[in-house]
Amino acid sequence: MPRSEDSHSLASRVRQLTAEDHRSAETASFITGLMGGERSVRDYALLVSQYHFIYEALDAAAETLRTETILPGVTALLDPKLDRRSAIQRDLATLLPETGLSCALVPMKATVEYVERIHQVANDPARLTAHHYLRYLGDLSGGLAIARLMQRHYQVPDHQLNMYTFESIEKPKLYKDAYRDQLNRLGLTVEQEETFIEEAGFGFGYNKRIFEELGDYADSLTPMTV
Numbered sequence: 669m670p671r672s673e674d675s676h677s678l679a680s681r682v683r684q685l686t687a688e689d690h691r692s693a694e695t696a697s698f699i700t701g702l703m704g705g706e707r708s709v710r711d712y713a714l715l716v717s718q719y720h721f722i723y724e725a726l727d728a729a730a731e732t733l734r735t736e737t738i739l740p741g742v743t744a745l746l747d748p749k750l751d752r753r754s755a756i757q758r759d760l761a762t763l764l765p766e767t768g769l770s771c772a773l774v775p776m777k778a779t780v781e782y783v784e785r786i787h788q789v790a791n792d793p794a795r796l797t798a799h800h801y802l803r804y805l806g807d808l809s810g811g812l813a814i815a816r817l818m819q820r821h822y823q824v825p826d827h828q829l830n831m832y833t834f835e836s837i838e839k840p841k842l843y844k845d846a847y848r849d850q851l852n853r854l855g856l857t858v859e860q861e862e863t864f865i866e867e868a869g870f871g872f873g874y875n876k877r878i879f880e881e882l883g884d885y886a887d888s889l890t891p892m893t894v
């Protein structure tokens with residue numbers, strides 16, 4: 669049995685123990701509306717603009733920890749192929765002007781707190797890898813569905829969907845399986861595994877609050893139908 673399928677493994681436990689947090693985040697009305705074609709490209713641009721702040725922090729933290737950690741399992745997990753910064757910049761370069769958004773990006777309050785949290789735990793392998801798992805495995809899962817739906821509902825072109833295009837990852841499913849196996853080989857202590865799971869729960873909380881705040885913010889702007 670692959671290690672990730674062992675129900676006691678870290679990969680299985682975090683998935684089971686955060687299933688309710690995941691459901692609660694993915695059913696935020698901003699997200700269901702966006703994915704259901706009831707919102708606009710501008711709201712997609714607002715979402716990507718939050719990712720700008722998050723990945724500036726997360727990619728940089730991963731880059732640093734990758735070289736500084738003494739745990740080889742952690743170094744192996746923090747794969748530079750996942751880095752999203754330049755992809756997001758390319759998306760926003762046209763998304764913002766085309767949707768009438770100012771190039772001065774507005775972070776939601778929850779985004780600011782999420783970024784602060786990533787900075788706070790940047791040197792803690794268990795907590796930082798929890799944020800890593802959450803964002804990148806999420807992007808390689810639901811993220812791919814978001815990209816397809818943005819294309820279908822709002823005709824967002826490929827050059828504005830780089831956030832969800834992992835050029836160096838040919839088969840996301842295989843990559844995710846290998847990532848989960850790597851999670852199980854991080855070399856964390858039992859206590860560290862508990863902090864990993866706790867931090868993953870916090871991470872879902874930040875993401876859910878970002879969706880809620882984005883919904884209110886988007887609704888306060890002049891309606892747009894693109």
Ligand code: HEM
Pocket residue numbers: 679683690693694699801802803805806807809810811813844871872875876
């Ligand atoms: C925005 C709406 C979302 C949708 C539609 C969605 C959808 C999905 C789907 C369908 C999977 C299952 C993939 C599989 O079994 O291989 C998945 C997995 C995952 N999602 Fe989401 N998701 C969303 C939001 C989020 C958020 C906000 C996060 C956290 C930041 C997240 C983190 C994850 C993670 C970490 C996994 C992998 C679970 C694992 O196999 O260990 N998702 N998502």
